[in-house]
Amino acid sequence: MSLLSIRNLSVTFRTASGPFKAVDGVDISVEPGEVLGIVGESGSGKSVAMLGLMGLLPPTATVTADEIAFQGRDLRGLSRRERRKIIGKDMAMIFQEPIASLNPCFTVGQQIGETLREHLGLDKAARRERTLELLRKVGIPEPERRMRAFPHQLSGGMSQRVMIAMAIACEPKLLIADEPTTALDVTIQAQILDLLLDLQRERGMAMILITHDMGVIAETANRVVVQYAGTQVERQQVVDLFDEPRHPYTAALLAAMPERARGGRLPTIPGVVPGQGDRPTGCLFNPRCPKADERCRTVQPPRQPRELGEALCHYPLGADPRRPEDIPPGFGPDGLAGFEGGARPSDITPDMRGAAR
Amino acid sequence: MSPIVIADKVGQTYSISRGAFRPTADLKAVQEASFEVSAGETLAIVGESGCGKSTLARMLTMIETPTSGTLTIDGIDVATAGAAELKRLRSTVQIVFQNPYGSLNPRQKVGAIIEEPLKINTDLSAAERRAKAEKLLAEVGLRPEHYNRYPHMFSGGQRQRIAVARAIALEPKILVLDEPVSALDVSIQAQILNLLADLQERLGLTYIFISHDLSVVRHVADRVMVMYLGRPIEIAPVETLYTDPQHPYTRALLAATPAARPGQRGERAKLVGELPSPFNPPKGCAFNPRCPFADERTRTERPTLKRHGKTMVACFAVEEGRLPPPSPREHAEA
Structure with missing residues (x-):
């Protein structure tokens, strides 16, 4: 049984210009003793999802979910008083x-x-x-x-x-750390991360680590969720995510890390994360995606199977470039590296200049 | 190439009031900083908060004059320069701040923000200024119609572009970049770093790049100066610093920087403790309470910068050859 199991969590804020869905259909499961990393840029809804779980959002927010179970106990129906017995004791949080x-x-x-x-x-x-x-x-x-x-x-x-x-x-079973080291110097960051991991190992405590820093993820997490504009665009084991990102956004994020660049210009992601007023139709990443086509601009992308990083994408990287229904039986995604569209992260062109909106 | 900035034992001491009936305390924010910057190069200044890197930026931009030592910029000693010379010098050195949310006036339109330095320092007419501002907007990757907008209508990355446009308006020779990308997301950070690289190439600018992020520094710098508690402790060409770091503090900083791949880092040389108080710095080498190689001499005498191969380093353990060779880690091959 998972320690924490969340299915289809959404958070909607009531704002002056209408409702705004900051988190859309997020699934999270955490096993005992596991470190789950949630990574994303500002505005990706990574903190809001966890604050929603803890019941720490302002009254303008509406949290809906098909399931929020902690140690098999559904948290949705609990009164505030009941919930407070769990939060802070079995489930604790630290902030940026x-x-x-x-x-x-x-x-x-x-x-x-x-x-x-x-x-x-x-x-x-x-x-x-x-x-x-x-x-x-x-x-x-x-x-x-x-x-x-x-x-x-x-x-x-x-x-x-x-x-x-x-x-x-209170020896929690789950610790949620929201950007715990972002405000700290690098040597102090190293000390705090080591401390958290020591405590986690020693007590078999599970941890959800929220960060924007791929380097912190690389060092700490077992499994990673990549979030973009309120949706989970990719879910993978950490090593696989770094070796073979499946969503173009993950690949671009990794490519933009200066430590992975080899001189010259850094590959960039043009544009900015969509806000309340300019959410695109179809795939949310399509205006910034180098591979987007008509289908990406109109049809919401499907969730890919586990071997493709559960990517929320029509054309996950490293997959067969054809639509699934067009693939003849017996032909898998292997051996098709030469096909157009099977781009690897290293193929992302370095000259995707940041164009102003 | 001749150096455009020469700092010789530059220091900055602040008097801090400790209450009505107690004498003021001296805070030595920067001490005996000696370094040179050649025209067209990028010198990165690296260190943790409280190491004096921002104070150094304030002296380089002439917001403050050094309280000791001599600072020569573009051939002029800033301490003895006359008012007219200083005025010219001030348009030679411009600065971009860390937080683009705080450094732009929310009540001014973008056009007015970019034109302000031109208004004060040049005789251009309003029409000429506008033409120049629009050219600058294009230069930093914004569009002419942004001229009439307010800063709040822009994202963090775009605001930083506006701040860069303002900084290059007077065609400076030197740009001091005080943590220009630390407030930005990774993907936006890459855009701004590319913009800065383009501008440097096109305009032949000299950059003094202040940062705490060693992976960014490795990407942009030609030479790196590491500071600890107000003093430079190591100055080296960028590749040498990352492949053959000398000072134990530099090594610890590199070891603490997160790896770019899972499972890549080996055992971390843990740095214990925190930065000591600058009011009461330790005797001898300022790093000795946290240094695994400290001995009696480091606790009493202060090391000065000495040449060691391509590196200038202030450490007795290096001088005496007591230090083991730097541990091979991913930085060497990355």
Whole structure:
């Protein structure tokens, strides 16, 4: 049984200019002890989906889903009070801006203690003991002194360690980390990622890691979901995703990483992520896709099978360029590399200039 | 080629008030920074927050004058230059800031933003300015009809293009780029890096590229200067820095940079602790509390930049040959 199983999750915001679907038909399943990476650019709905799961969205948002089950228990019908018993205890979350997510009016010790009192009902002495243990666990020097510190007295890296201490206080089964290292320096980022992975391995905790950084994904995730404009465009094991991306968007994202470029110009993706007013018909990626044709512009793409990265694309990379119904029986996608349309990521032309809208 | 920027032991000290009845404290943001930049090259300045790289940018753009040392830009010493010379020099050096949401005035139209430097520094007529602004828009990949729009109508990448257009309006020789792509998404980041590369080629610009992202730096720079707690600790040509890093801090920075492929990185040389307070820097080498190779000498004496092959490095362990050769990692072959 999956630890977390979400089917067809959508989030719609009520806005002045009509409803806006920020997340559209997202499926997520997480096995115990697994690290799932969700990657996408800003505006791809990666954070909104997780905030919807945690019930942290403003009242203007409507969350719908066919299933949201955590440890086999459906979360949709639960009252707020029931839900709060699970959230923060078995399912915890850390955020991008550690300094902004701590309460400036209370000391570190008080804030960690609150979780312990709320969920575990520990008394004062036990809370103190456990808080010290947690601070030590996340690598904070002089925990006795830091316990009495206010958030403004801590650096960004220290604040994120405090957030992690708070999140793991009740030994959650699932930790959702939303861009946990984006605001931090690279050496501190390395420390925090190592800490999260150590905790994850040690406790067999599952983790959902949301990031825009393909490098962070490469180092941490087992499985990856690539999100674009609110939809999941590709789902693959991490090694396969980097070796053989199936969706043109994934391929372009990988190609745009400076560390993968070999001198000269970087391959770019022209245009920008579509917003509320300019959502294209057909495939959402078609205005920026080098391979888009008439079908992509009019027909919504199908979900491809698992061996094609579950790509949401009419013409996934490395697949037979013909429509499935035109392929004679017995002819698979192999041995057709020479066909037009079977482009590999390295074929993406480097001169796709960024044209202004 | 002759250097267009020469910094000789440049320093910047700020006096920080610590309350009504306590003496002010000296914060040495940059100390003894000596380096040169040749015309037409890209020098990248790398380091973590608090290392003084933005203070250096403020001195290079003459927003602040150095409190010690001499800074010579385009043959003129900025400390002794007269008002007229300084004015000319200021249009020689322009800057692009990190956050294009903060650096453009939301009440000004794009045209007015780009024309402002022309209005102040040249005698062009309104029509000439408009023609020039439209040419600049085309130059950075925007369209002439964008002239009459406000910044909020643009995406982050497009705003950064506007900021670049404004920076090159006065035809500067030097562009200081202070983290120009860190606020942008990967795909947009690539567009802006390509734009900057094109402009450099076409206009023969000299870039001083400030960044904390080593993979971006490797792509754009000719030479790299690594800073730690206000001092340059290693200066090297870009390939040398990535294939044969010397200073233990440079090595740690490279090791901490995420790999481009899963399973590519080996054991990470973990850097313990954080940047010390600049009010109370450690004695000796500033890196010694976090350095695995620190010994008695590094804790008391301060190393200075010395030549080591193609690299200038400030480290006793390198001088004494105590350092193991850099571990081979993906950066060498990537």
